[in-house]
Structures are given as structure tokens and as C-alpha cells.
Amino acid sequence: PSPAPARMDLDGNPVAPLTICMIGAGGFIGSHLCEKLMAETAHVVLAVDVYCDKIRHLVDPAPPHLAGRISFHRLNIKNDSRLEGLIKMADLTINLAAICTPADYNTRPLDTIYSNFIDALPVVKYCSENNKRLIHFSTCEVYGKTVGSFLPKDHPLRKEPEFYVLKEDESPCIFGPIVKQRWSYACAKQLIERLIFAEGAENGLEFTIVRPFNWIGPRMDFIPGVDGPSEGVPRVLACFSNNLLRGEPLKLVDGGQSQRTFVYIKDAIEAVVLMIENPGRANGHIFNVGNPNNEVTVRELAQMMTEVYANLSGEAPLDEPMIDVSSSQFYGEGYDDSDKRIPDMTIINKQLGWNPKTPLKDLLETTLTYQHKTYKEAVKRQMSQASAS
Numbered sequence: 300p301s302p303a304p305a306r307m308d309l310d311g312n313p314v315a316p317l318t319i320c321m322i323g324a325g326g327f328i329g330s331h332l333c334e335k336l337m338a339e340t341a342h343v344v345l346a347v348d349v350y351c352d353k354i355r356h357l358v359d360p361a362p363p364h365l366a367g368r369i370s371f372h373r374l375n376i377k378n379d380s381r382l383e384g385l386i387k388m389a390d391l392t393i394n395l396a397a398i399c400t401p402a403d404y405n406t407r408p409l410d411t412i413y414s415n416f417i418d419a420l421p422v423v424k425y426c427s428e429n430n431k432r433l434i435h436f437s438t439c440e441v442y443g444k445t446v447g448s449f450l451p452k453d454h455p456l457r458k459e460p461e462f463y464v465l466k467e468d469e470s471p472c473i474f475g476p477i478v479k480q481r482w483s484y485a486c487a488k489q490l491i492e493r494l495i496f497a498e499g500a501e502n503g504l505e506f507t508i509v510r511p512f513n514w515i516g517p518r519m520d521f522i523p524g525v526d527g528p529s530e531g532v533p534r535v536l537a538c539f540s541n542n543l544l545r546g547e548p549l550k551l552v553d554g555g556q557s558q559r560t561f562v563y564i565k566d567a568i569e570a571v572v573l574m575i576e577n578p579g580r581a582n583g584h585i586f587n588v589g590n591p592n593n594e595v596t597v598r599e600l601a602q603m604m605t606e607v608y609a610n611l612s613g614e615a616p617l618d619e620p621m622i623d624v625s626s627s628q629f630y631g632e633g634y635d636d637s638d639k640r641i642p643d644m645t646i647i648n649k650q651l652g653w654n655p656k657t658p659l660k661d662l663l664e665t666t667l668t669y670q671h672k673t674y675k676e677a678v679k680r681q682m683s684q685a686s687a688s
């Protein structure tokens with residue numbers, strides 16, 4: 300294959316090939332980012348993770364045309380002295396490693412807090428001490444609940460954007476009480492954001508913070524009982540996919556009234572590549588990365604996924620395709636929810652000229668086609684084994 304063409308940044312200057320230390324490269328986002336960097340750039344990736352199932356096609360072994368471009372380093376950042384060496388070898392570190400499934404926040408709050416705050420500390424420290432750039436993955440959940448959610452249900456101000464649109468440099472972070480352990484994740488993420496911001500202000504760390512708003516697509520999470528524990532609870536896309544593959548009703552938590560905006564992983568990855576290649580425009584900023592045009596309630600998402608899946612699989616939907624469950628039944632005590640998540644896009648538009656492209660219907664078609672193709676046979680086998688035993 301011919302070498303990748305020279306890349307230009309947004310100001311028309313050539314982009315020199317970088318060495319990138321990508322921590323959490325084996326996860327959902329990391330796998331898509333590795334693929335994109337390998338296919339379209341000349342950057343070198345030091346892929347760090349505890350497992351590599353989602354990037355096996357890139358690293359185990361690396362295909363000949365990627366020789367020298369990507370290497371896998373199996374290590375846990377909690378306790379491995381090789382981490383600093385890898386960060387020193389790289390021009391840029393991207394930290395994606397974290398527990399980020401809501402089912403864990405209230406049931407494993409200690410792991411959640413350690414993984415999102417304590418384990419991220421050495422990464423920030425090594426970047427700061429060695430003058431290395433850091434792109435840190437945070438979450439839209441740092442915004443917590445919207446200001447409008449505290450108004451009476453039918454209050455007209457709830458319809459005013461200033462009561463719900465989430466702005467990086469203006470909106471407050473509003474979490475529930477400590478007994479609602481759901482917020483352990485948001486709170487840990489908020490504190491690591493504040494620490495990185497302070498390293499920038501006091502020690503000159505060059506940083507970019509990314510706040511993903513429900514990025515979804517192929518390889519997200521796991522299907523319980525197939526490539527994850529049968530009692531495991533992934534995020535909503537994988538929960539609903541699992542229900543559809545098994546012919547079970549989709550479970551709506553507390554009525555499915557919460558609202559989310561979903562963005563296609565491949566759109567979001569383009570924003571990350573712009574950050575990587577335009578440090579002058581990305582450093583010192585926090586970026587919302589989401590698709591404000593793809594808003595639905597969870598109930599509407601369930602309806603859309605049911606229709607899309609019926610069309611592509613040829614299996615008729617159930618008479619009652621959805622059932623209601625309480626959050627305490629589904630997640631246990633201490634669950635709470637973000638009511639609504641509309642990202643303000645002003646900063647990312649101005650700095651990087653990025654806009655999401657893919658409408659919800661299209662991204663659900665692509666993703667559910669992948670889920671059906673990848674998992675249908677395995678789910679069938681697993682269900683027949685379970686009923687035989």
C-alpha cells in the first residue's frame with residue numbers, strides 16, 4: 300500500500316507524525332481511534348490496556364502494512380512502572396481508561412472513584428512533569444442534572460435553552476446527594492478535570508478535556524452471556540441490543556422519560572483526530588462532543604431500535620416490545636439519573652470547525668446491523684444451551 304498522504308492541520312500547515320501513548324486503547328473508543336489513526340494518518344500508537352480483544356485485528360499480530368505503527372503494551376496503570384517510560388516516549392498521551400457504565404457507579408462506587416480519579420493521577424503527573432501534552436477523556440455526566448430539572452414539571456422556563464443546554468465554560472455541575480451513589484462517577488471525573496485544569500494554570504500542562512455525550516456504535520460494551528458476564532449490565536445501546544437479539548422486551552427504567560443525544564462513534568472520532576492534529580486550537584479547552592440534533596427519550600430510543608431491528612432481521616416485533624422496571628429493581632439502591640443532555644457546540648465549532656453528521660436513524664441501522672451479524676448466532680447457541688441445562 301502507498302504511504303498515507305501528508306496531512307494538513309486546520310491552518311494549512313503540514314502535520315508531523317506523532318507518537319501517541321493511548322491508555323485504554325483496547326476499549327470501544329480506543330479501538331475506533333486506533334483504526335482511524337492507522338487508516339488515515341502516519342502517527343505511531345503505543346496502545347496500553349489490560350486487554351486487546353477489540354483491537355486484536357490491529358495488534359495480535361500487527362498486519363504487515365502496520366509494522367512499526369502500533370504496538371500493544373499489556374499493563375494496568377494502577378501499578379506498573381512502565382507507564383512513565385511510555386509517556387516519555389510519546390509526544391502526546393490520550394487517557395481513555397475508566398469504568399464508565401452506570402450499573403457500576405452505585406454498586407461498585409469504590410472501583411468507580413479509584414478508576415476515574417486515583418488511577419488517572421499518575422498519568423496527569425507524568426505528563427505535567429515531562430512537559431507532554433495530554434488529551435483526557437471526561438464525560439458529559441460532569442454537568443449532572445439540568446438547572447431546569449428543579450423547576451415544577453410544566454414550568455414554561457423548562458423550554459428555554461438557558462435552562463438545559465450544557466456549556467463547557469458556563470454551566471454548573473449539579474449532582475445529587477451522597478447516598479445517591481450514581482454521582483460517584485461524575486464527581487470523580489469532575490475532580491480530575493479540576494486537577495488537570497489546575498496543572499494547566501499553575502504548571503503549564505498542555506491539556507485538552509473531552510466530554511463525550513453518549514457516543515454509540517459497533518463494539519460498544521458487551522452482550523451479556525456472550526462477550527461479557529451474563530449478569531452484567533452494559534449501557535443502554537447494548538442492553539436494548541441484547542433484548543432484541545434474545546426476543547425479550549426492552550426494559551424502560553423509571554418510565555424511560557430521561558432524554559439523551561446520541562452521536563455516531565465515527566463522527567466523534569473525527570473530532571478527536573482534529574484535537575490530536577491541531578494542538579494550538581485544542582490546548583487549554585474543554586470540548587463537548589455530541590450531536591444536539593439526535594435527541595430522544597429512552598422510550599423513543601426503544602421504539603426506534605425495535606423498528607429498525609425488525610426491518611433488518613426480518614423478525615416481527617413482540618406484541619409488547621417494552622416493559623417498565625423501577626431503577627431500584629434494575630440498578631439497585633443509590634441509582635439516580637441525568638434528565639437531559641444537550642451539548643452546546645459553540646466552542647468545538649469555533650476552535651475545530653467540527654459538526655456531527657449522522658442522524659440517529661442511520662446510526663442505529665448501521666449499529667444494529669453489526670450487532671445482528673456479530674451476535675445473533677452466539678446468542679442463539681447460548682439460549683439453547685441454557686434451556687438444555
Ligand code: UDP
Binds near residue numbers: 536552557
Ligand atoms: N436505560 C433503560 N434501560 C436499559 C438500560 C438503560 O431504560 O436497559 C436508561 C437509563 O436509566 C438511562 C438511559 O437509559 O436513563 C441511558 O443509560 P446508559 O446506561 O446508556 O448511560 P447514561 O447515558 O445514563 O450515562
